[in-house]
Every structure is written in C-alpha cells, then in structure tokens.
Amino acid sequence: MRGVLRQRLWHFLSFGAPGITVYVCFVLAPIVLSFGYSLTNYNPFNPPTRFVGLRNYRMLFQDSEFLLSLRVTTILTVIVVIVPNVLGLAIALLLDRRGWFYNALRTVFFTPVVLSTVVVSIIWIRLMADDGLINQALRGIGVASPPGWLSDPSYALYSLAIVLSWQMLGFCVVVYLAGLQGVPNELQEAAAIDGAGPLERFRHITWPMLAPALTINTVVMLISAFKVFDHVQVITKGGPGTGTTATVAYNVIQTGFVANRQGYASAMAIVMLVIIATASGIALKILQRREVQL
Template sequence: MVAQVARPATRPAPEETTRTRRRRPLGPALGHFASFAAPGVLVYACFVLAPILVSLGYSLTNYNPFNPPTRYVGLDNYQLLLRDDQFLTALRVTSILTVIVVIVPNVLGLAVALLLDRHGWLYNALRSVFFTPVILSSVVVSVIWSRLLDSEGPLNEALRALGVDQPPGWLSDPAVALYSVASIISWQMLGFCVVVYLAGLQGVPVELQEAAAIDGAGPVRRFRAVTWPMLAPALTVNTVVLLISAFKAYDYIKVITNGGPGSGTTATIAFNVLQTGFDANHGGYASAMAILMLLIVAVVTAIALRFLQRREVDL
C-alpha cells in the first residue's frame, strides 16, 4: 500500500483574510454599543430633547392654561417678539451682562492663577478660598450680596465713614444695578476660572520655560510666547461656560433686583420667560421666547467655540 502523504493546509491569501474580517457581522458590536449608550440616550431624550420639542410645539400656539381653547397661531409669537420692546430690552440687558461676565472672571481668574501657581500650604489654602464661592448656591450668594449692597448695608456705611456723603445706590440706581449684578456673578465664577487656568499652568512644560529663559526672554516675553499659547484650551472652557451661565441667568435677577429697579433695567431673557409663562400665564408666548433664547445661545456658543478651537490649532 502506498502511504498517503497529508497535504498541508492551504492558508488563505491576505486579501481573502481581509475580506473575511470585513464580512463579519456587526450585530454583536452594535448590540454592545446600544446596551451601553441606551441609558444615556434615554435620559438625554427625556430631559433635553422632549422639553425642547414640547416648548417648540407650545410656541406655535396661544397656549394659556387659564384661557382655553388653545389655537395654532404659527409664527405669530416669533413675529411679535421681534417687535416687543420688552423683549428687545431684555436682549440688550442680557448681552451687556454676558459680555461683562465673560471678560471680567477670565481676566481676573488668569491674574489670580498666575499668582497662585506656587507650591506651599499657603497657596493651597488660597486656592480653596477662591473656589469656595463656586460651590455655594446662587440664591445664597444673591442674598448675601443683597445685604452687603443695601443702601444701609455695610459697604455704604463704610463709605460714609470714609467721608462719602452720597454712596451709590448699588441695587436701587437703574444706571448701576445691572453692573452690580454682573459683578456678583463674576465674583462667584472667578474661582472656577482660577481652577481651570491653574490646571492649564501646571500643564506647561518646565523645559520650555527654562529654554526661553536661557534665550534671554523676560517674564512678560515668556508668558506671551510660551504660557499664553498653552492656555488656549483653558480659555476655551472658561469662555464657553461663562457665556452659557450668563445668558441663562435668572436666579440672581429674581433674588437681587426682581427685574428692577425701574422698568426692566436688569430683566434678562430668562427672567422674562419665567415672568411671562408663570406670572402672566402666556405659555405660548413664553415658549417662543425660550426657543429664541435657545437659538441665540446655540449660535453664539457655536461661533465662540469654533473661533477658540481654531485659535488652539493656530497656536
């Protein structure tokens, strides 16, 4: 008998192996991805998308819970908003407040972070002190500053003791009240900016600083050429967070000034939305105001984010 020689198993060509791998079913992978993503998507859909869609639906009606029936009015609410002096005033107030809150904590936060970028227990304690207002409730902060800035409060009493006969009406003067509120919000958000900038400063390589110093660059030149470019991501985070926080400010306005003094001198868009929807019961009109505010915030945030991220790449 002739012994049969076993033939070696033929290996598939590399192209065939690649095709086989590509043809593997994606079902299990998609199933695992869906199992992990489903809870987050469900929460997002229930608490973000659903309220937006409901508000969008109400904004196209004359919805008033105490004055039925509800009728479809189309874009009438949006057209009325563009001619509403109260809404346009609120838009101007919100814009001024947002500009102040974005600039002041960013500038002061960077300065404080540069001063606290040291080692030692004292600097660690100061970091905690600056961050403490961030963890406080905005209502608590508003109540505290309302007492401090009252006409007969400690600040005005100190100014009178220094010889100032007519201290400013920090919260009662229409020309000053908005800037007082913006200062309070900036004070609370300062600690957040300090922490973010400190994290960015700790990520700056020491070798770059030393190399710049060896080349003869002074402190200002080293900051401009080395430190500031490395802080671009921190600037992006702070700017976007401050922009969104300032544009939707409501609780500070409600507690400190209630939209006054005068006629809407500190009333923001968010404040008007709550007043129109719950006090005047014009739910449809308030929903249109909220949707328009959402669009403005989304567009402005997208533009700012795109500009700042492009700056990160350029640097």
C-alpha cells in the same frame, strides 16, 4: 456576520441606549415640545389652544420688553465673559505656587462656585444695601453720598454683573491653574536662559498654551451669563424700575408662569436657545481655530 451584528446591537442596547434615552427624554423632547407650544397661544387658564404659526415670533421682535431684556442680557454676558476671565487669569498666575498657603487660597477662591446661588445673592444684598458694609466703608473714607447699588437704575445691572462675576471667578481660576500645570518648565527655563523676561515668557509661552483653558472659560461664562435667572429673581426681581435688570430667562419665567402665556414664553425660550447655541458655536469655532494655529 450575524453574530457580529448581534454583538454590536447588544453593546448599543447595553451602553448607548440608556444615555440616548436620557438625552432624548430630558433634552430633545422638551425642546420639541417647547417649539410646538411656541406655535400656539397656549394658556392653561384660558382655553382653547389654537395654532398661531409664527405670530409669537413676530410679536417678540416688536415687544419692547423683550428687546430690552435682550439688551440687558447682552451687556451682562459681555461683562461676565470678560471680568472673570481677566481676573481669573491674574489670580491663577499668582496662585501657581506650591505650599499649603496657596492650596488654601485656591479653596477660598473656588468656594463661591459651589455655594447656592440664593445664598450668594442674599449675602450680596446685605453688602450692597444702602446701609450695607460697602456703603459704610465708602462713608468711612469720605464719600458723602454712596450710590444705591441695587436701588439706582444706573448701577443695578452692573452690581448684578459684579455678583455673577464674583461667583464664577473661582471656576476660571481653577481652569487656568489646570492649564498652567501643563506648561513645561523646560520651555520657561530655556526662555529665561535666552534672556526672555517674565512678560516675554508669558506672551510667547504661557499665554499660547492656555488657549484650551480660555476656550472652556469663555464658552462656560457665555452660556452661564446668558441664561441667568436666579440672581435676578433674588436680588432685583427685574428692577429697579421697569426691566432694568430683567434678563431673557427672567422674562421667560415671568411670562410663562406669572402671566401664564406659555405659548409666548416658549417662543422666547426657543429664541434664547438659538442665540446661545449660535453665540457658543461661533466662540467655540474661533477659539478652537486659535488653538490649532498655536
């Protein structure tokens, strides 16, 4: 008995402990420290630090800037969850062919995913500038006054959503392509013999079997969009105007490292963590239940 326990302890120390240690040090510990800071008025340039309890959290939900950033982040997340999923599925269906040409196209669509966010942002700044390629093309087809994609508050948030959707589109394409590889050809052929058309085969065979791919894409897009910071920092810096494109993550960085209100910024980060965890958990539960039912 002692030998078995000693062997299990050795296995745990050899294989489990390193992973658990990394997880505790780089995930759990920062979360606990952030929660601790969120209960204080911590400001490294304005000591002393005092315990304020839940005051930061009460202030958050009376803070118009935070509530605006929450609205901006929600709109951005909804767009980024829907657009790459819909377009990614359509493109994956078109690329589900064999041949070097289709392999090359898959590489082209996936390339933006591995590009640096800063590089992607700078490219789109040039494209969406008032005298950029997009507006020049619009003027060429007769649009006298093209919109200011990044300078007009009415368009800036949606322009940002386009950039983020474009970069994440390749991820959705690859996941859906992987799902399409798991659809048995025998089912498709049997349905075709029974007289089912392409739309019927997609509805009753292909789409149900893509349920795991939909789950992965939805959850990844949701998390990626809700915590977006770098695109905002490079492209719009939260503008134009006041907070037009300022996301919650952008406000966390600005409050913590520009205004140096790190206690308040920690409260923002904890609220953001709770929202992301809750939304992801609900989405995962609903989509996995659909997988089981199918």
